[in-house]
Amino acid sequence: MNITVAGSGYVGLVTGVCLAELGHRVICSDIQEEKIAMLQSGRSPIYEPGLEDLLEKNLQCGNLHFTTNPQYAYEDAEIIFIAVGTPEQQDGTANLTYVCEVAHSIAHFMKHDVIICTKSTVPVGTNDQIAEIIQRQKPVNLHAEVVANPEFLREGSAVVDFFYGDRIVIGTNCSKAATTIEQIYLPLGIPIIKTDIKSAEMIKYAANAFLATKISFINEIATICEKVGANIDEVTKGIGKDERIGPYFLQAGIGYGGSCFPKDTKALVQLAGNMQHSFDLLQAVIEVNTRQASLPVVKAKELIGSLKGKKVALLGLSFKPNTDDVREAASLVIVKELLKEGAIITAYDPIAIPNAQHVLGNTIEYTQDIRLALLHADVAIIATEWEEIKQLSLDSYELYMKNPIVIDGRNCYSLKEIRKHPMTYISIGRPIVINEYKKSTTY
Numbered sequence: 001m002n003i004t005v006a007g008s009g010y011v012g013l014v015t016g017v018c019l020a021e022l023g024h025r026v027i028c029s030d031i032q033e034e035k036i037a038m039l040q041s042g043r044s045p046i047y048e049p050g051l052e053d054l055l056e057k058n059l060q061c062g063n064l065h066f067t068t069n070p071q072y073a074y075e076d077a078e079i080i081f082i083a084v085g086t087p088e089q090q091d092g093t094a095n096l097t098y099v100c101e102v103a104h105s106i107a108h109f110m111k112h113d114v115i116i117c118t119k120s121t122v123p124v125g126t127n128d129q130i131a132e133i134i135q136r137q138k139p140v141n142l143h144a145e146v147v148a149n150p151e152f153l154r155e156g157s158a159v160v161d162f163f164y165g166d167r168i169v170i171g172t173n174c175s176k177a178a179t180t181i182e183q184i185y186l187p188l189g190i191p192i193i194k195t196d197i198k199s200a201e202m203i204k205y206a207a208n209a210f211l212a213t214k215i216s217f218i219n220e221i222a223t224i225c226e227k228v229g230a231n232i233d234e235v236t237k238g239i240g241k242d243e244r245i246g247p248y249f250l251q252a253g254i255g256y257g258g259s260c261f262p263k264d265t266k267a268l269v270q271l272a273g274n275m276q277h278s279f280d281l282l283q284a285v286i287e288v289n290t291r292q293a294s295l296p297v298v299k300a301k302e303l304i305g306s307l308k309g310k311k312v313a314l315l316g317l318s319f320k321p322n323t324d325d326v327r328e329a330a331s332l333v334i335v336k337e338l339l340k341e342g343a344i345i346t347a348y349d350p351i352a353i354p355n356a357q358h359v360l361g362n363t364i365e366y367t368q369d370i371r372l373a374l375l376h377a378d379v380a381i382i383a384t385e386w387e388e389i390k391q392l393s394l395d396s397y398e399l400y401m402k403n404p405i406v407i408d409g410r411n412c413y414s415l416k417e418i419r420k421h422p423m424t425y426i427s428i429g430r431p432i433v434i435n436e437y438k439k440s441t442t443y
Ligand SMILES: NC(=O)C1=CN([C@@H]2O[C@H](COP(=O)(O)OP(=O)(O)OC[C@H]3O[C@@H](n4cnc5c(N)ncnc54)[C@H](O)[C@@H]3O)[C@@H](O)[C@H]2O)C=CC1
Pocket: 006, 007, 008, 009, 010, 011, 012, 029, 030, 031, 032, 035, 083, 084, 085, 086, 098, 101, 102, 119, 120, 121, 122, 151, 152, 153, 154, 155, 259, 260
């Protein structure tokens, strides 16, 4: 099939590269010249395990092409996936400017009948809007069918998620278009749910809202655990064994970040509001999440008092491990609050420093060496559960820090191991560990 993917960000690029791997002729388009030039040379602008190998392979065998030219992208396409951003606007609603621009462009350049599949996360009703735009402007003799095909991949495991996802949702009332899109996905052997457009659009928001709800729920339980002296690890083990609850997405911590949960939860609250329904539960989920990100600074102040002039080692900048994405990362909130308190911050991250620098500039120091971040620090705050941080010898905290005080926002270590080391350790929803320490070596 001749497939075009509009938008070469996370979703567009992964979709395009993986569809090329399945043997289709794929053109990925974007409006950013620099991004496209980089992709044409076989380099990925995002860190995503496994992506660059597939990118190089499919560029070389001629299945995959990149362009900034919409005419080249759209004129010969049989299927066009829309995967441009739908960022949050000030009032929480999704910005549909980019999606609508693509719709105008397709209508202008299409030369054949085409199926348009929307992968971007869009509010219910948007695919009808896309269809209207195209219907109004396309050549009268051509047909365009719009299908909602929401995406469920996670950053950091996006390629694996494409090939081994839990389900594929195809939303359309046109059985011919549904069958064509089904054929694209059939080789993956993933369960396919065919439904109407509006339900497909709603499935995406409901899935993200439910996952966000699980996280805020467990974080509330963690807070109560701290107050009553219970341990969240034991509690999640205990409830996760119930098949109706399941063990996933019950990791307590400093909340969810990233480019989607924060924006999609707010967009769904707005969508409900537009229909005169106040989505109080989801509003509470958002409020709990906002509170969680500030917890490390609150806990640090409770423990050591004023943070003015104190050196803080911030371990982890990305919103989760295995990605260089810092959008809506808890680390950004922590930095803001620490700077307000007058702290001096050295941040460690294995790959997200360039993206963090883009946002935070020179307000903090950066290092790719954990030991340098810890050196002479008064307190360490863990914001991302990178494997490098989890594997760090616990002796390092005593060895390098002024005082081995660790506030672990992601519960990286077992309390059993922590108790063997002379350190003060505060995590989320678990008992505080205060072990006497006597510094023997000075760095
Ligand atoms: N990032 C993720 O893990 C997931 C994202 N989504 C959804 O997918 C959509 C895209 O998300 P990301 O890939 O993260 O966004 P992104 O911001 O990484 O990429 C969007 C790309 O679209 C490009 N673009 C904008 N206007 C364009 C146009 N007229 N023609 C061609 N390209 C254009 C931008 O330059 C940018 O490169 C959003 O709606 C998001 O909610 C859904 C599932 C997962």
